[in-house]
Amino acid sequence: MARPRAATYDDQRDRILHQAAELFALQGYGGTSMNEVARACGVSKAALYHYVRDKSELLALIALTHVGRLEQLTEDVLRERVSAPQRLRRLILRFVDEYAGSRHEHRVLTEDVKFLGPREQEQVVAAQQRVVQAFADVVREIRPELAEAGLHKAVTMLLFGMINWMFTWLRPGGAITHDQMGEMVAALFFGGLDAVRPQPCTATPTLTLAKRAPAATVSTKRQPAARPRKPAVS
Numbered sequence: 001m002a003r004p005r006a007a008t009y010d011d012q013r014d015r016i017l018h019q020a021a022e023l024f025a026l027q028g029y030g031g032t033s034m035n036e037v038a039r040a041c042g043v044s045k046a047a048l049y050h051y052v053r054d055k056s057e058l059l060a061l062i063a064l065t066h067v068g069r070l071e072q073l074t075e076d077v078l079r080e081r082v083s084a085p086q087r088l089r090r091l092i093l094r095f096v097d098e099y100a101g102s103r104h105e106h107r108v109l110t111e112d113v114k115f116l117g118p119r120e121q122e123q124v125v126a127a128q129q130r131v132v133q134a135f136a137d138v139v140r141e142i143r144p145e146l147a148e149a150g151l152h153k154a155v156t157m158l159l160f161g162m163i164n165w166m167f168t169w170l171r172p173g174g175a176i177t178h179d180q181m182g183e184m185v186a187a188l189f190f191g192g193l194d195a196v197r198p199q200p201c202t203a204t205p206t207l208t209l210a211k212r213a214p215a216a217t218v219s220t221k222r223q224p225a226a227r228p229r230k231p232a233v234s
Contacts (some may be wrong), residue, residue, distance in 0.1 A: 013051045013061075016041050018105070021062045025104040029059055029112040060120040063113055066105040067127040073098060074134045084141040089186045091135060096163055096182035103167035110164065132156060159189055 019040045023032045034055055038048040052058045077090045099106055113124050136156040140147040146155055162185050170181060187195040 009051075016043075016048065016051055017058070017062050017065060020058050021066075021102075021104040021108050024059070024062070024112055025107040029055075029108070029115050034058075056115070056117065059108070059112060060116055062105055063109050063116065063124050064120070064127070066102060066109050067124055067131070069102070070095070070098065070131055071127050074131050078134060078138075084138055085190070088135070088138045088142065089190070091138065092159070092163065092186045092189065093179075093182040096166065096178050096185060099163065099166055100172055100178035103172075106164075106167050132160065135159065159185075162189070 016037070020032075020037045023036060023040060027036075032055075034048060035045055037055075037058070038045040041048065052061065073094050074091065077087060077094055080087065080090065082090065109124070113121055116124065132153075136153050139156050139159075140152045143152065143155075146152040166178075166181060170176065170178065172178065184196055187197070
């Protein structure tokens with residue numbers, strides 16, 4: 001008979017996933033050991049294996065949980081009874097807001113999926129494709145002539161190009177907030193450069209470039225790292 005889970009099991013597992021995502025994002029999946037994950041989480045390695053089978057399952061849970069949140073967020077917005085332009089604007093703002101609190105998970109999703117097994121990769125990519133298709137459907141509703149010309153998916157991918165890589169330079173607590181960036185992206189996407197209106201900043205904006213180079217959008221291929229990587233560990 002299986003031992004019942006503690007009431008705090010899910011909360012503790014979420015903390016482990018978040019801490020592991022930060023380590024994977026900063027050091028790379030191959031350069032992070034389970035010993036390091038356990039130490040960062042303040043638990044023993046044996047206790048860590050109570051929540052995940054191995055490092056591969058840990059990576060899968062991080063990626064699937066994050067993309068699952070994005071998919072649920074998309075479904076929530078699509079259920080709102082608003083016009084198509086309002087839905088798309090809401091999707092943009094909600095995604096940028098979500099990325100503010102999960103930039104490490106998002107980096108893992110975009111850069112480390114290639115380390116998963118075929119089955120897990122298929123699950124992640126399928127969820128990503130459903131999200132992209134949902135955005136594209138709204139774009140098609142707003143501009144049906146783009147769909148007729150076969151351009152609505154390309155326009156959608158350009159939109160994701162604006163928001164998917166914010167984690168490489170935009171940091172919470174900086175001079176420009178994620179809320180401001182969300183509004184800027186929406187304005188730029190709907191109205192072009194003339195639609196972007198300056199907003200007051202509390203300090204001079206600075207760009208903090210990430211140490212790991214971003215991979216190509218949608219593809220799981222990683223670009224060469226900007227610094228020496230730790231050797232792969234398990």
